[in-house]
Amino acid sequence: MPGIFGFVNYRGKDIKKDMVKMANRMGSSDLMKTNIWYDMHGRVGLGYTGFHYLIQEEQPVSVNSEIKMLLWGEVVDEEKIRRGLKYTGLSVDNLGKVGLVLMQYLQHGIDIIPKINGSHAVAIWDELNQKLTLIPDRFGQRALYYAEVNGGLAFASEIKGLLALEFVPKSINLESVMEYLAIEQLNYDRTFLQWVNKIPFGCSLMYYRDSALIENRWPVLYRQPEKELSESEYLEEFIRLSGLAVRKRIKYPQTCIGLSGGLDSRLLTALAVKENPEIDTITYGQKGSRDLARGKKVATALNLPHRSLLLKDDYLQKYARVMIDRVDGLFNVLNCHGMILTEVAARYPVISMANGLDQFLWASGSKHSEYKESKNIPETVFKTQNEFIYQVDWKKWFTTKWYEKLSDSVYQNFINEYSRIQADTDDNHIDSFIVQTYANYFGASLPMISHKMEYTIPFYDTEFIEFVLNLPLSMRWNRKLEKLAISHISPLLAEIDGGPIAKPFLWEKIKKKISKLSQRAELKLGLISPTQLRPPSSTYNDMHQLLRKNPYRLWLEKTLLRGNVILGDIFRPEILKQLIEQHTRGELNRTKELGVILTVEMYLKNILGDSSEVYILNNLEKNISPISIENQNFVL
Template sequence: MGNALESDARFKQHLFEGVGFGLGRVSLDILNPQPQPIWSHDQSRCAVMEGELYDQQGLRWELEQRGVQFQAESDAELALHLYEAYGEDFAEKLNGVFAIAIWDGDERKMVVVNDRLSNQPVYYALTRNGLIFGSGVRALLTDPALSCQTDRLAIAQFLTFDHVLDDRTFLEEVKLLPQASLLTFRQTTGDAGRVSIRRYWELKYADAYPLRSETDYVEELKQLTRQAVARRVSGEMPLGILLSGGLDSRVLLGELADLVPGDRLHTFTWGIPGCDDSRSAKELAKVAHAQHHFFELKPDWLLEKAEEAVRITDGMGNVTNLHALAAAQEESQLARVVFKGFVGDAMMGYALVKRFWGDYDEETWFRAHLKTHTELGLITFNAQEQTRLFTDEFQRQIGDSVFEGYRMGLKRFGSREMAMQRLYFDMTQRVPRMTLHGVEVMRSYAPVRLPFCDNDLYDFTLRVPPGYLFERRLIARAFSEAHPALAKVPIAGSGMPMIACSREITARAWKLAQWHLRNHGLSRLAGPYARPYKDYNLWFRTLLRPWVEETLLNPTALGRGYFNPDYLRKLVGAHMAGAEHAVRLGAFLSLELWHKQFID
């Protein structure tokens, strides 16, 4: 299983096989490098862990008062001692990004726990031989008792939302451990054993809000953001940050620049040379006195790394979203640990729109949510298109389950408040099943720290009235007040600074000049509306065209039984003729490359 998870020499394997159980860790050994499993003093229990725990001092002191003696500065040891002290309730005390497995020899049980947002995924299955689990579906495929029957509903979900929903994977028997969950497996005589799963923490937004000023919320957000970043800065190792021209990464840059000397802080930006992100990021790094590095996102990067990207994400990540892998190796040679502005958009109101402030009947409510999802470009194939895409047999098998799953994912929040339903859906579905893939591909070369996932910061966002999150107002104001010099740098895309300043006047004047130039037929002088950092639509119909057609239009791919071959041929042909179907083709490429690696 270890080799199936990661076989490259840069990974270290710590494996142990006991009587009736086995545990192992496959890691870069940069953080928590001590050999694992970690054993209890009486050798009756052991633990393995991947990830990090933060804000530990209080927990260590608490355990030391109970007579615990620590052998090393190991997060896995801390987790094990907490389990010994508090039993299965130990997980409630943890703040971090982690997956932990503990074998309790006295009770003959395995305990597996993940963090609140499932930022270290754990996949599991119960076969005739017992429980198998790992950080990737690919590791579980080494068990010959595991069926390779594909989950057709998961495939349909992936082709609808660009991600799978709930706990599904592309294999029927393999599930994702839900967020903030504790799985317990007990060995029993005569059968494979029993699995139970319970949540140790529930994502719950406030039922009622205190009467506070916006300024109060802003000040608390600034303090908690500083604290979250500071908790993740330690030692003297060089640190990196994936820096775009947007908001979330510059928030982290501002805090890191206050904590880390410029010669140890590296900023990484990739894209098409001259793109909006590259220009904004370069200026941001200069203002922050950080060491900036730009990596060209080459049109043919997928030829070399697509299979690796699909392997890391077990096929469930669209290759057009996985470009963080393109420069990951080079970045890891400059920085030992990399920061990322992951989930800042989702938790701070990215998907909130005005229509959410209304009450609707059941059907209109659903269409309003779906319309927002579509407008944000998050629907790959809608229901009408799916009747032409899927074979009759495939459509018969999945029925209405795809959009019913979407409906239930929204309703699971338990309230009719649409803004909160959308925030809840993003944090429980889009983030762990889609956005996380960008973290996973980077994590295959360097540990990734995610300050926006800090427990205290996230708990704060659950207490903020949604009106303050609309148009990302709260985080934009907090950042602008905390780091005005960085706020003057234009946001990529809009080209406008975040605060009123002389550059705003210049930017508005240029936009007005561009309007007049285009209005007089001088668009060439006005320049493009935006300079994106990627162009898969162009790349798929030019340099990557032979690869796309060979991968998707060969007899094996067309004969999977999921899709109507003629529809796929027409889709590829339409794209090559000038239509823009890159995201759709990217989903098909991921699915086909996964089949070739793991199923065929």
């Protein structure tokens, strides 16, 4: 995918050759431009590969011989920055976006970078002081990974870019494997690899004098407002800032909107149509899915061009293996449906997505009422996040060695991360932690499409998010402000199926009633199991039913039961077979458990290849421990 990469203190054989390897492994193609620079000694290298839709400059950019900058992503306030620099007497007419950001940095220092609007990751090389500074996107949408190996530091926007280097070990972090099986993601700085870490969003990394220093400079925290406004005042500002965020990002040529028909994409579309009344919309899903129906209704109501992308039953076979490599194993393989968007990349090189609003405009307590009654809030938060392989099943499912060595680490790491957050109230503490996990999860999904098309996410606008982070709890509760905004901006969209004030038509009520009576009858006759009564999901229709079809039953068995199964050393011998049988026979819905197990198994096989056969057992014996952030001069 597009991104930035490079070295400091390179001690390999050929820096140019290794940088080309990194670019190629990250997915550089004929549609992308790749720039590579390295110093005359072959010790420092900086590279960029990406599309020309959001950034046009050759990189790295330098306004003097001492400071060089790489930037991957978008900068949406280009002219505002230019005017501000001109006001100080600087000549900046010929500078592009990256050059403008570099000038801002030279004037104001590192803290200006996250304030520059747009999602972007930045690398800055200071030749005079021999210092590298890395800054991922503050809200997790443009990640940066690094490895301190071979006497130096290598960095890249994708883990696979680092694994292209022969001197980066492919040692697995066993605690990360356990963490993913429990909560479906790796939080904070962890990856599946011991020697590769993620720079946590909100942090910077400075590499100086052969040492990496990570600083938590810009934490994403909810705060109590100094002065509360009225509901109407909050609504007015919400509509103004969200409209401004969309207006700045809807201007890219050949941009389309990802329209699921939910509240977030409904608001995005309502705001976008004011700027471009003919903007194209796209919805994907399986036949019968809720998204396809609602997306079409919203587009029709606004007279917008609309295209439906139909996911056929074979889409898992088509996308799963490709996606697991694209996302470096950090996103559930059963959620690979989003890859269908890449099939229209030639027509729509930039997609505008509504993600973020449901994450930031949220109060966790409105979903998890048990928080209010809890005597141990961190423990309760862990239980609500442990939705995959449940803690109560660990001792029964895992081998004795695995359970004894790793069961405590997942919970303890979770509690440590929760304790890092310093919020002003319990509610804001919980919400700050949860929103970071949501943003981390969503950010991990983006590489599945970014090798083919660019993305822009208006509701991650810097000014808009700062406003949301200062909302009182009452304005976030059950996404209250978002629902009010949709009703105010477009009453028509608010009334359509799925809208905040939607009322089903009589025939829809009758159809739903008949369906329920039919299912109850089938249940009594033994024609279906209780697990089959689960309503269709939003994007794809009944994943648990799809996995019961014969081709996928065989796929599950082939991946998890036959031949060299890496996780066979983690689970007790009968467990994997039991999970597959329970699911495929319709006895229990094991979609969540099978999803995380498949993801880990496929990714480990992807990176370890033939060396994976005895990996888990060998390393359990060695009792390898992961690299922790505490070992790397973490500064609060």
